[in-house]
Amino acid sequence: MTDRVKRWAVSRRSAVTGALMALATALAPQLVSAQAYPSRPVRLIIPFGAGGVADVTARLVSEKLGDKLGQRFIIENMPGAGGINAARAALSAAADGYTLALFSNGTAVSVSLFKKLGFDPLTDFVPVSSMGYFDFIFVTQELSGYKTLPELIKAAKAKPGQLNVGTINVGSTQNLAAQLFNATAGVDLAIVPFRNSPDVLISLLRGDVQLAVENYTAVRSHLADKKIIAVATSGPVRTSYLPDVPTVKEAGGGDFEAQSWNAIFAPKGTPPEVIKTLNGALREVLADPELKKRALELGIEAKASTPEEIGQRLKDDIEKWGKVIERAGIAKE
Structure with missing residues (x-):
């Protein structure tokens, strides 16, 4: 082999090695987040103050979720502004699964209630699972x-x-x-x-x-x-904690249904493997009899969903409450 050919071969190997190293570097965060997730504490930002139904739900679930996945899930309360500040804070973090957002039917309402959110809950976030309905x-x-x-x-x-x-x-x-x-x-x-x-x-x-x-x-x-x-x-069926009380629809209130919910969403770009890990853990946690009992005492039905189901619920509620707000003539803030 001539010196010229040797130099070309060495140069070629170096180029290939460099390209492989660059690719590995680019993929490393995704691989680590998917395979080792979670390897450090996870923040869950909620748009409500401490002590409310959403806060209590989040704390019940986070405690069990931390036990299940071996890392702390830290609740960060950020009330006010229709959940806008909380959602923006979640979006400002890396989309790696270590910062999550609590969405609710209030998120759906905010889309029609505010002139400008600064984010789109349907496109800037990806659904993980519901946590509770009430x-x-x-x-x-x-x-x-x-x-x-x-x-x-x-x-x-x-x-x-x-x-x-x-x-x-x-x-x-x-x-x-x-x-x-x-x-x-x-x-x-x-x-x-x-x-x-x-x-x-x-x-x-x-x-x-x-x-x-x-x-x-x-x-x-x-x-x-x-x-x-x-x-x-107000729900579609009678509650288990007030089984003798009819629904509004049963009691002659027409085609009425209004139910509140809380769910976990993640910033768009969060690796699918992380969403899958979280969803699987939430399904197990929310099926726990002890947690379900404690939630029912607060009037909450602890229930997980597929990402697609809660994503569709958000979309449907945006449309539903948007019509109610328009018909009622409520001015946008």
Whole structure:
């Protein structure tokens, strides 16, 4: 072999070796994240404050998820702005599975409620799995005279605009559920928004509003001491914790369904293997009898999904609540 040929062969080998090394370097992060995931703590950013239903759900699930996968799952509360700040914070992190976002039906609402989100939940994120679903409870005051939802509907039709329904702030799912109820039941209840759940219940107990739409944790103690009456639940079927209470649809409220949910999403570009690992772990964790029992005590049905199922749920709820917001004439923020 001549010196010229030898030099060419060496140069060729060096070029091939360099190309292979570059390829290995480029693929290394994906391979490590998929094969060794998780190798360090994982952040789950949630757009709610501590102590709420979403926060409690996330903490229940994260504790079990950490035990399952051998790494801590750290909850980072970032409330306010319709979940915009929390989602943007998740997007600003690397798409490697170590920063996740909690989405909810509130995320779907925000798409139509805000003029500008700065992100698209359908294209900037990929779904992982649902964590929990929970209904809202339609409650009346014991002394109001309305013991059932049909009684209240009949009175509301006889006195349009004269009966009140209390909810938390405009644009909340409770508030939009009341808007939807007016449409499906064919009534004209005056919807009165309050700053928080305690204010709603004080108003109900005083008789200022005749109906309230709230989550189970907010009304549970009052139901126990018989001060208020659950006349309907908002989901597609009766709840296991209030099995004798009919759904709104069963009680004559028309084609009504309003259910809240929480789910884990990841920034777009997160390796599919990581999504698969998380989804598989969540399926096992959310099937745990102890976790399911603790969740039910809070009015939450712990339930996993495929990424496709919760992705479709988000898409459907964006469309559903967008129509309710438009029909109600709620101004965008």
